[in-house]
Amino acid sequence: MPSPIVVEGHWQELAEAVQDAVVRMEKDGIVPRIWNGDHTVWKQNPREISNRLGWLQAPWTMQDRMAELEAFAREVQGSGFEKVVLLGMGGSSLAPEVLSRMFSARDGFPTLTVLDSTHPDAITRVRASLDLSKTLFIVATKSGGTVETLSLFKYFYNQVADCRGARNAGAHFCAITDPQSGLEALARSLGFRKIFLNDPHVGGRYSALTLFGLVPAALVGIDGRSILERAQGMVEACRQSGASPGDGNPGLWLGAFLGAGALQGRDKATVITDPLFANFGDWVEQLIAESTGKEGKGIVPVVNEPLGHPGVYGRDRLFITVSVPAACASGVGSALETDLSKGAFPFVCLRAKDPYDVGSLFFLWEFATVVAGHLLGIHPFDQPDVESAKVQAKKMLAAYRESGALPQVAATLQWRNVTVIGEATGSTPREILASFVDAAPHEGYVGLQAYVAPSPTMDAALRALRKAIRDRTTRAVTVGYGPRFLHSTGQLHKGDAGKGVFVQITDEPTTDVPIPEDPGRETSRVTFGALIAAQALGDREALLAAGRPVLRLHLVGDVPQTLHALAQDL
Numbered sequence: 196m197p198s199p200i201v202v203e204g205h206w207q208e209l210a211e212a213v214q215d216a217v218v219r220m221e222k223d224g225i226v227p228r229i230w231n232g233d234h235t236v237w238k239q240n241p242r243e244i245s246n247r248l249g250w251l252q253a254p255w256t257m258q259d260r261m262a263e264l265e266a267f268a269r270e271v272q273g274s275g276f277e278k279v280v281l282l283g284m285g286g287s288s289l290a291p292e293v294l295s296r297m298f299s300a301r302d303g304f305p306t307l308t309v310l311d312s313t314h315p316d317a318i319t320r321v322r323a324s325l326d327l328s329k330t331l332f333i334v335a336t337k338s339g340g341t342v343e344t345l346s347l348f349k350y351f352y353n354q355v356a357d358c359r360g361a362r363n364a365g366a367h368f369c370a371i372t373d374p375q376s377g378l379e380a381l382a383r384s385l386g387f388r389k390i391f392l393n394d395p396h397v398g399g400r401y402s403a404l405t406l407f408g409l410v411p412a413a414l415v416g417i418d419g420r421s422i423l424e425r426a427q428g429m430v431e432a433c434r435q436s437g438a439s440p441g442d443g444n445p446g447l448w449l450g451a452f453l454g455a456g457a458l459q460g461r462d463k464a465t466v467i468t469d470p471l472f473a474n475f476g477d478w479v480e481q482l483i484a485e486s487t488g489k490e491g492k493g494i495v496p497v498v499n500e501p502l503g504h505p506g507v508y509g510r511d512r513l514f515i516t517v518s519v520p521a522a523c524a525s526g527v528g529s530a531l532e533t534d535l536s537k538g539a540f541p542f543v544c545l546r547a548k549d550p551y552d553v554g555s556l557f558f559l560w561e562f563a564t565v566v567a568g569h570l571l572g573i574h575p576f577d578q579p580d581v582e583s584a585k586v587q588a589k590k591m592l593a594a595y596r597e598s599g600a601l602p603q604v605a606a607t608l609q610w611r612n613v614t615v616i617g618e619a620t621g622s623t624p625r626e627i628l629a630s631f632v633d634a635a636p637h638e639g640y641v642g643l644q645a646y647v648a649p650s651p652t653m654d655a656a657l658r659a660l661r662k663a664i665r666d667r668t669t670r671a672v673t674v675g676y677g678p679r680f681l682h683s684t685g686q687l688h689k690g691d692a693g694k695g696v697f698v699q700i701t702d703e704p705t706t707d708v709p710i711p712e713d714p715g716r717e718t719s720r721v722t723f724g725a726l727i728a729a730q731a732l733g734d735r736e737a738l739l740a741a742g743r744p745v746l747r748l749h750l751v752g753d754v755p756q757t758l759h760a761l762a763q764d765l
């Protein structure tokens with residue numbers, strides 16, 4: 196059976212290892228065992244495995260829910276909502292973001308904004324853009340307890356209650372969560388317009404093709420049925436045991452490529468996407484990083500990276516391009532594509548037909564990730580190291596509640612508008628940054644963790660700094676906005692082999708926003724500014740405790756300008 200997505204492999208020197216991995220997995224019956232829900236594919240203990248395999252059936256089971264989703268979308272349209280704002284983190288927000296960016300806004304349907312930042316400037320910007328009387332909020336959290344999501348909910352609930360009256364506020368909210376979560380109870384008590392209860396046997400990062408992806412998609416008029424149909428084609432392809440290049444089980448191939456590559460030291464899986472799939476990389480990043488980055492192992496996803504000439508890439512890279520047909524040869528092209536095909540790097544090209552193939556791609560990557568997880572011998576469904584940062588952030592907040600201030604960390608250098616914190620060599624921020632990233636281990640990586648408000652200007656500045664560091668060091672450089680990355684690459688940063696070094700970028704929000712203690716109550720003991728600062732401090736503690744080097748650059752004033760200046764000087 197030909198794959199619904201063309202998977203072209205140029206394995207180069209990995210060819211034998213990939214082939215061996217496929218043959219070994221065939222012999223061990225890995226594919227049928229995955230489909231039979233056999234937890235021993237990964238671990239002897241079924242904990243968080245046997246009850247995390249619902250995504251394998253989702254493309255079929257979700258079909259039965261589509262009529263309900265479409266009816267809800269009509270109801271929302273009919274009620275005059277012009278905007279939908281999704282509040283959620285990680286697996287609860289990344290797939291809706293991919294879908295809403297891929298498909299252009301449909302006439303007569305609301306538009307979607309995803310808010311997964313707790314930076315006060317990001318919140319006030321979104322708030323200022325809304326006519327609350329015409330806005331519906333989706334509160335999306337599997338666990339029902341994620342602090343960022345619940346804090347955003349409490350803030351916007353009070354905003355709506357102020358504008359529409361407490362009795363009408365609930366009608367502006369719907370929830371997507373697991374049955375019996377804290378959010379379900381809260382949503383019932385506040386009279387939410389709708390509560391969608393997802394299959395609890397699906398983990399957050401595997402939930403794109405469940406209610407978490409499909410409800411927001413339906414609300415903005417995306418044809419979820421077509422997306423599911425494409426995914427079903429991939430489900431069938433991933434049931435096959437046989438695999439030969441360009442044919443057979445594409446999930447097995449891609450997983451073998453990622454897993455065998457990592458075992459051979461090519462653990463920087465660089466994903467290059469066509470503009471059509473612009474945000475797909477962010478979704479893949481969470482899937483790979485949170486699934487594989489643990490137990491001292493891991494695959495480092497490198498996404499949204501500016502292309503460079505082959506000399507800037509280390510021997511630890513492999514590449515995967517995701518594109519529509521014409522682009523595979525040219526669109527993501529440039530010198531890199533030519534050099535990849537000349538044999539410099541192992542690479543796989545995934546060719547989709549059109550945007551609806553995103554359904555196939557979601558499933559393909561999910562399957563490939565658990566196959567790679569099997570090869571690495573890790574548990575692809577848990578995230579044990581996310582907790583350490585949460586515990587530290589809670590400690591910081593407890594201190595804040597008690598004393599009204601967060602614990603201070605001593606500055607190493609104060610230089611114009613930059614405060615440097617951390618062990619440092621050099622007398623300017625530029626020198627310190629340069630020596631810090633130069634000291635990244637051979638075939639290690641640099642993680643830029645930006646606790647600032649996302650914007651296109653900030654994206655461009657971070658991109659410039661990222662490129663400058665990569666070109667200087669030939670190390671892979673990843674970028675994530677905080678606290679969003681804590682729910683994506685945060686697990687890998689603390690759980691992998693420890694070859695990452697981390698640069699925290701923090702700033703001073705222009706305003707601060709209080710987080711209500713409870714929805715409907717004005718009292719507040721913590722602000723969003725304190726929360727994001729506590730999370731940065733907490734993750735710093737967790738990284739240091741795990742033996743990871745951390746440098747903090749605290750910037751005052753024009754952050755993008757300072758980042759550009761640092762990049763230029765590097």
Ligand SMILES: O=P(O)(O)OC[C@H]1O[C@](O)(CO)[C@@H](O)[C@@H]1O
Nearest residue numbers: 285286287336337338341399682
């Ligand atoms: O959907 P929830 O429970 O709010 O979780 C959001 C994200 O946080 C994590 O649980 C931990 O980072 C992710 O796995 C998940 O996608």
